[in-house]
Amino acid sequence: MDALATAFVWLDYAAVAVFGATGALAAAQRKHDIVTFCFFAAVTGVGGGTMRDLFIDAPVFWVQRPDYIIACIMAAIAVWVFGAGDARMKVLLWLDALGMAAYSVVGAAKAISLGVMPFSAVVMGVLTACFGGIIRDVLAGEPSILLRREIYVTCALIGAGVYVVLYMLGVRDMWSGLGGFAAAFVVRAGAIARGWMLPAFPGRGRGRTN
């Protein structure tokens, strides 16, 4: 059990660093300087968790601990040094899936541990997993994951939902977390590898495709 708990602590840092790296990549695509790399890495890495903490009235998790911001800075430096080639982009897409899956559970678990009701804990899991990337895309002037048809929010919803339901059913310790993590990751893997998506709105829209 201890090994699993330790694994989750590392998964938490890894998720921050991976999200941070995707932020740095957004900066890389416009050939920015190292400070902008770090800024985008930090905003993306801690953005979702920051909103969760504000909404549930918890102290913002990175303010009294430098390690999360430092993880983002290290991710930014790594992207700067190792570059943003296509092969690395593919690796990052999969790492991002791991980070999203971890964060959907971590976000919901923190909310539940602070007495937030289960329904809202699921919302917090989704926010934690998705909002860092949304802020990154808005700041970078890119269409956000919200505007792509490929499922992403849905995966976070499944991860947080499975975790909270298992938890409410009495599955505690790490197993509910692993269940949510696995569910989110498997569905996201299907989206990446096979283009899984939900049915589009069947009614009339303006016919845009992006």
Added chain:
Amino acid sequence: MDALATAFVWLDYAAVAVFGATGALAAAQRKHDIVTFCFFAAVTGVGGGTMRDLFIDAPVFWVQRPDYIIACIMAAIAVWVFGAGDARMKVLLWLDALGMAAYSVVGAAKAISLGVMPFSAVVMGVLTACFGGIIRDVLAGEPSILLRREIYVTCALIGAGVYVVLYMLGVRDMWSGLGGFAAAFVVRAGAIARGWMLPAFPGRGRGRTN
């Protein structure tokens, strides 16, 4: 009096649902899936009130109660089922005016009830009424209501201002609220039906029109 109080509780839910529906319509125009519909509905429906609660240091209103988010999800489902035809868009424009007018008063009233000074309570009314739609437009990559010439923020300012002034003059209970609500709605109705706007900046700009 009791009937009026009950009416305001329902108006509060109705405002959340109506704003939520405008969020779902933004998703409909790009033919998204049902989860994205719900995400946009929730962000738009509770976004303004969330910012108000963060700024006045109140518990975020929807976190310990599922009903507001559920109202947004129901609005999203309704848009999905009933579609986004032109006639419905016009109905929603008017419902949005009702929601904006209600929220300008509700936002200011909550701030005053928590001891916020009157000047800032007006600001909170404006934020509550306008920021959900602004966040929706930023996330959807659309030009926000801020960038249109038709008055909207002004209507919320009038609604919150009339409410707070009446309240400070000793008009309590529901009458100050109804006064603010009516003032905001009438001015917004003039903007929708007759294109009311304030004079544009007379100086040199870059000459853009949108």
Added chain:
Amino acid sequence: MDALATAFVWLDYAAVAVFGATGALAAAQRKHDIVTFCFFAAVTGVGGGTMRDLFIDAPVFWVQRPDYIIACIMAAIAVWVFGAGDARMKVLLWLDALGMAAYSVVGAAKAISLGVMPFSAVVMGVLTACFGGIIRDVLAGEPSILLRREIYVTCALIGAGVYVVLYMLGVRDMWSGLGGFAAAFVVRAGAIARGWMLPAFPGRGRGRTN
């Protein structure tokens, strides 16, 4: 010493007003009405400090005091009356540099005074100095300072960093503040007058230049 302290209080208002004026200018470029001028001025003027206060769990600085919002409204009226000619834009660019330099120190100093650890206090200084402008640009649909190559975040980072390091070394009172302020302003002046920038990411990007 008292004169210096008084100077800093005025610098604080001046920084809010200057940032507010840059917000009003964003509205002027699209020929908006006076309410939109005031809205942009307020969001830009107090946006960065608002995020800082939320993150360090301090009461949001402008909520119980009308003076900051009034300073923004006065700045908006001034822009409306005096216009947005090229000469005035150049003056504002330099005033903005003063405001940014002041805010990088003020933001870090407030964080330190509330017991935030030094590392995070530097982050708060950067946020306070930069986020008002970022929010302004996102709401106006413009590419933000984050997406320009000219250094800006870097200057705030230097200002906040110099202040916090001096403070930790025991340089208290106004001298650490003046040191940080001067460092941020000098570097920003170099960016404005001589186009100072940091090296761009040397790897492959998408080749965009803006």
